[in-house]
Amino acid sequence: ADGAAVTREGVLLGRAADAAAMAHLLGAARRQPVVLRLPAGTALWRRISLPLAAEANPRQVVGFDIDRLTPWPAEAVAFDCRLGRRDAAAKRIEVEVLAAPAAAVAAALEHAARLGIDPVAVDADSPSAHRFDLTPPRRRRRWSRRPRVVVAVLVPVALAVVFAIALAQRTDTARRLEAEVAAAGGHAEAAGRLRDRLEQVRQQAAFLHQRKTARPPMVVALDRLSQVLGDETWLTQVEIAGGELQLWGYSPNAAAVARALEEAEDFTRAEFRAPLTQDPQNGLERFHLAAGFRR
Numbered sequence: 001a002d003g004a005a006v007t008r009e010g011v012l013l014g015r016a017a018d019a020a021a022m023a024h025l026l027g028a029a030r031r032q033p034v035v036l037r038l039p040a041g042t043a044l045w046r047r048i049s050l051p052l053a054a055e056a057n058p059r060q061v062v063g064f065d066i067d068r069l070t071p072w073p074a075e076a077v078a079f080d081c082r083l084g085r086r087d088a089a090a091k092r093i094e095v096e097v098l099a100a101p102a103a104a105v106a107a108a109l110e111h112a113a114r115l116g117i118d119p120v121a122v123d124a125d126s127p128s129a130h131r132f133d134l135t136p137p138r139r140r141r142r143w144s145r146r147p148r149v150v151v152a153v154l155v156p157v158a159l160a161v162v163f164a165i166a167l168a169q170r171t172d173t174a175r176r177l178e179a180e181v182a183a184a185g186g187h188a189e190a191a192g193r194l195r196d197r198l199e200q201v202r203q204q205a206a207f208l209h210q211r212k213t214a215r216p217p218m219v220v221a222l223d224r225l226s227q228v229l230g231d232e233t234w235l236t237q238v239e240i241a242g243g244e245l246q247l248w249g250y251s252p253n254a255a256a257v258a259r260a261l262e263e264a265e266d267f268t269r270a271e272f273r274a275p276l277t278q279d280p281q282n283g284l285e286r287f288h289l290a291a292g293f294r295r
Helices: 019-028 052-056 058-064 102-114 161-184 188-214 218-228 254-263
Strands: 004-008 011-016 034-038 044-051 077-087 092-101 121-124 150-154 234-241 244-251 267-272 285-293
Touching (some): 044 052, 044 058, 044 218, 052 058, 058 092, 092 102, 102 121, 218 234, 244 254, 254 267
Parallel strands (some): 034 121, 034 150
Antiparallel strands (some): 004 150, 044 092, 077 092, 234 244, 244 285, 267 285
């Protein structure tokens, strides 16, 4: 691990690779509350529109749909949400959502503990002016919203943290099997079975590594899409296969969505895969688009 960078009000105080160095930096910061900030690209930020009735408990409402809003299954997501602009006439409220793999948050908290940090929240870079807390609800504490908060930016948490953890597990298994092969010694039959199992695990680890390095991460594609598509466009399904991105959703102007994708530097060859239809309930155009995604 490379440790963490510590800042206060945007000013870098220094970097720490061990608990002693971190204690010195936090002492220089006069023991202000510490917020962990995940590395850029780890979390996904979205602005969504919900019915005004969701204002009373937006987290519960977002939680029901979190697996559609993010590329991760609901049980593997850490998220937080903040209320935004309120449109009483349309009976809608804007909600900002920040989400990340729960494994990334857990890794950040574990790394912080090794550095002697007891954080009050886990945040991540986003376009929002709000502060979020990705800490599991059972571990959350009340913390000051004032801007003078020390932020530790953890370096070792990668964008593809789920792939990385799976790869690490396979690597550990391979090491264990190597030790068992050596211990089997002259027992040829047992050693042969262990060697076969070891080769299988090595192939699985190689496959995971190839997927991690060659496949465009879904979180990156969704982040780019959130920047390109307008707030009036809704996506109901997103798929990536072989560098091609397929989108299903609703928009008041599906042709404008295709043009926006065509003009964006991250996407190419935007085309409709099905005729446009109008949804009788919301009056929006239902579309199925495909586009190339630059890796």
